[in-house]
Amino acid sequence: MGEGILVDTDYLIEYVRGRKELPPSDIYYISEVTIYELIRGTRDPKEAKEILENMFSVIWVDNEIIELSARIWIDLRREGKALDDRDIVIGATAITRGLKLLTLNEKHFERLQRYGLKLWR
Numbered sequence: 562m563g564e565g566i567l568v569d570t571d572y573l574i575e576y577v578r579g580r581k582e583l584p585p586s587d588i589y590y591i592s593e594v595t596i597y598e599l600i601r602g603t604r605d606p607k608e609a610k611e612i613l614e615n616m617f618s619v620i621w622v623d624n625e626i627i628e629l630s631a632r633i634w635i636d637l638r639r640e641g642k643a644l645d646d647r648d649i650v651i652g653a654t655a656i657t658r659g660l661k662l663l664t665l666n667e668k669h670f671e672r673l674q675r676y677g678l679k680l681w682r
Contacts, residue, residue: 567658567663568663569665571665583663590617596614626650629657630646633649662681
């Protein structure tokens, strides 16, 4: 993968609404989880999915992402700092692919920095 940014769902929603711009990058990625989160609120999920797939490079969940997500979930649950599964998978996607995460909820994702998550700032 080239130098790129993984765009979180909250930021993508603001971008689609014209309230945010994407920062300069070689390539923009989204997780398949972001596709799910975004299209479930549309009138035509199939069309919305196709648009997203044409605008962004989609990273599909693989074994590496699943295994890291599970490890993170277990650790955070033990510590009483659980995150939503979707956010864990998005964070694990960024970590495993060496991408910075562009999110409006930095405080939320900061607990994944110990696993190697880098936030776009």
